[in-house]
Amino acid sequence: MHVMAGLLRDADGRVLLAQRPPGKHLAGMWEFPGGKREPGETPLAALARELREELGVTLQHAEPLVALPWNYGGHELLLDAWRVEAWIGEPRPLEGQALQWQLPALVDMAILTPADRPILQTLIEACSAAASGR
Numbered sequence: 001m002h003v004m005a006g007l008l009r010d011a012d013g014r015v016l017l018a019q020r021p022p023g024k025h026l027a028g029m030w031e032f033p034g035g036k037r038e039p040g041e042t043p044l045a046a047l048a049r050e051l052r053e054e055l056g057v058t059l060q061h062a063e064p065l066v067a068l069p070w071n072y073g074g075h076e077l078l079l080d081a082w083r084v085e086a087w088i089g090e091p092r093p094l095e096g097q098a099l100q101w102q103l104p105a106l107v108d109m110a111i112l113t114p115a116d117r118p119i120l121q122t123l124i125e126a127c128s129a130a131a132s133g134r
């Protein structure tokens, strides 16, 4: 299973988090908007579709950040996280999910899905490397 995750950041550098709805795997935990790639879809097309369905935004530009194999008790997935650099529209919770913008360094890792913790850490390191010119 190939799962796309989009990391949207606002002008203040905050990242968008969405809460997984009741009844789903990892219900109540916070994640990056996204979802499963369908057969025949490219990763970017799948990410664009998920962002349109979940948030009502049109993806304009995204760059791969990290792809992480993960195993949730026998349920294997590849979590493919992309930095969403440009989009059109204001993200809205079209599937009833709670949304929050949070500075990456201030996110309580315990509220994130386990696979998203190393992804957020990668984002934090990429941002601090960029800030120090490395």
Ligand SMILES: Nc1nc2c([nH]c(=O)n2[C@H]2C[C@H](O)[C@@H](COP(=O)(O)OP(=O)(O)OP(=O)(O)O)O2)c(=O)[nH]1
Residues within 6 Å of the ligand: 003, 004, 005, 024, 025, 026, 031, 032, 033, 034, 035, 036, 037, 077, 079, 113, 114, 115, 116
């Ligand atoms: N979308 C998303 N899924 C994540 C993240 N982190 C993480 O562990 N997952 C896991 C949770 C699920 O086991 C799987 C994605 O499944 P999903 O239920 O969101 O997929 P979907 O949106 O296509 O939903 P559905 O068609 O099954 O209703 O990946 C993340 O940041 N975003």
